[in-house]
Amino acid sequence: MLLVLNTMGVYLFLLIMFRIAGRRTMTQVTMFDLVLVLVISETVQNALIGEDRSVTGAFLVITTLVGVDVLFAEMKARSDRVEKWIDGMPLIVVREGKPLEELMSRARIDLNDILQSARISGIGTIEEIDYAVLETNGRISVIPKRVTPGEGPDSLVISN
Amino acid sequence: MATSANKPARLTLEQDLPYQIRVWRLQRIGWGFIGVVTVAALLGLFGNGPAAPEPVGTFEGAPTAHYQYFTRRGTNIEIVLDFRSGDSEKEAETIRIPHTLLEKASIEDVRPTPLREFMDEYSYVLSVARPESGGDMQVRMSLVYHNAGWTTERLLVGDDAVELRQFVYP
Numbered sequence: 001m002l003l004v005l006n007t008m009g010v011y012l013f014l015l016i017m018f019r020i021a022g023r024r025t026m027t028q029v030t031m032f033d034l035v036l037v038l039v040i041s042e043t044v045q046n047a048l049i050g051e052d053r054s055v056t057g058a059f060l061v062i063t064t065l066v067g068v069d070v071l072f073a074e075m076k077a078r079s080d081r082v083e084k085w086i087d088g089m090p091l092i093v094v095r096e097g098k099p100l101e102e103l104m105s106r107a108r109i110d111l112n113d114i115l116q117s118a119r120i121s122g123i124g125t126i127e128e129i130d131y132a133v134l135e136t137n138g139r140i141s142v143i144p145k146r147v148t149p150g151e152g153p154d155s156l157v158i159s160n
Numbered sequence: 161m162a163t164s165a166n167k168p169a170r171l172t173l174e175q176d177l178p179y180q181i182r183v184w185r186l187q188r189i190g191w192g193f194i195g196v197v198t199v200a201a202l203l204g205l206f207g208n209g210p211a212a213p214e215p216v217g218t219f220e221g222a223p224t225a226h227y228q229y230f231t232r233r234g235t236n237i238e239i240v241l242d243f244r245s246g247d248s249e250k251e252a253e254t255i256r257i258p259h260t261l262l263e264k265a266s267i268e269d270v271r272p273t274p275l276r277e278f279m280d281e282y283s284y285v286l287s288v289a290r291p292e293s294g295g296d297m298q299v300r301m302s303l304v305y306h307n308a309g310w311t312t313e314r315l316l317v318g319d320d321a322v323e324l325r326q327f328v329y330p
Contacts, residue, residue, distance in 0.1 A: 009330070019183075020190030050234055088183065089176055106184050131171045143171060 003048075003057060007064040010044055015072075015086070022108065029138075087136045094132035097145065107134055118142045206329055207231040223253075225315065225322040232329045233308045236268060239324065241317060243290070243297040251290055255299065256283040256316035261324075264311055269302040283316070 048061050076083040093104050099111060114132045115125075117140035123129060131143040203209050207230045226240040243253060252275055257267065262284055276287040288299050305311070308330040315322045 006330070016190075020187055020194065022187050084176070084179060089180060090173055091180055092171075092173065092175055133171070133173060 003052070003060050004064045007048055007061050008068055010047055011065060011068045090136055091134045092131060093134050094129050097127065097130060099126065109134060114140055205230060207235060223317045223320060223322065225324065227324060227326065229325070230327050230329065231305060233305050235304065237303050239301045239303060241299040241322070252287045253290060253318055255286045255288065258283045258313060261313040264307045265303045265305045267301060268304055271300045
């Protein structure tokens, strides 16, 4: 019984801690973040199984973790409010070409993060961005401005 | 829905800024909580720290017990029993550890090594030799709790009782 309760407790604790830590963009993930994840997983493993080296113990921990995860997924699917509180909501950080500095600062992202995501989408300058959205998974989606014929940058004009 | 008054919608997105601001505010409170927990842990509020309360359980004239009030499940803790030289003229001291404590914790080590140990109906009985010089004596017991929560137990040391009151974190 203790194993199951511990596992549930650890799951909830991690959920709360990662929500407190806040969303980070995927471009901000560093080597140190990966090390941090490894250290956390090692610590959690000790807290969950301790001295229990039995296969049954491992089965119980895995079953509980997957069970709680499925439960939360189901709750999120049924309630928008639960989904909002667990996953957060997307945040517009560039609106109609204008960076929303205050929101960006509160979300701890800067123009470089947005431009980095923009370059991946083949966009080179902030002027070409219509909207940028910080998604709940930490990625920044960039929506380019519509280029009307004859208006686009010279580099895009292909002539034979 | 992010739209502009004059242009057709370029982005369909549900954004709730008041909610987001509430989340940021809660995050700041959470950061404060993390700071408080870290400082409390450094001070020993979760056991094994400089400011951890270390009660002394004793009656007047009886042996004293030193131990930390806060401890954690699965962590080794030490209980130190101090006997003054004038406490007894006996060659050995008897320590009775009740079965109720053994159900919550395991005794990992006792120093000095007991001369004799046995289990009776109510307790685990240790007989520890007093020093030949007749000076002060100390017994150190290392315990590991398996259950979390409040615990109050009485160790019988000779004819006296020493009360252990501890809080065990999960």
